[in-house]
């Protein structure tokens with residue numbers, strides 16, 4: 001998503017509204033365990049602040065990812081704050097700044113970076129999801145399997161028995 005900033009680059013304090021709704025195609029190559037919905041929504045502003053362009057706003061996005069315990073697909077919606085800086089040249093005092101060229105700021109990369117940072121590392125469908133039985137794979141949220149947990153304990157004891165011989 002490219003924004004023409006020629007109206008504000010020469011004027012300290014000048015700003016433009018930046019609104020974007022749609023897909024972020026560049027995001028799909030990052031994490032294929034997460035399925036993003038093409039309904040990203042960004043509302044923000046780019047302001048000339050001492051020659052640097054500051055992007056700030058709110059980003060809404062939605063995705064589907066499998067519960068790490070029971071593998072059920074879980075839909076999640078997130079709202080995050082985005083605050084990034086663009087410079088026309090690399091500045092050692094602003095190493096995190098994105099570089100823009102030809103009075104055009106591309107906000108896709110910073111939006112993608114913020115989404116990746118904000119993604120939860122572990123998705124669970126519910127705090128008390130019981131997950132799958134490690135032995136037979138049954139979904140323990142819906143049924144109890146006949147696997148005897150003591151068998152698992154027993155096999156550990158066997159190892160200990162050998163250890164103490």
Ligand SMILES: [Zn+2]
Nearest residue numbers: 067070125129
């Ligand atoms: Zn689950």
Ligand SMILES: [Zn+2]
Nearest residue numbers: 133136145147
């Ligand atoms: Zn089982």
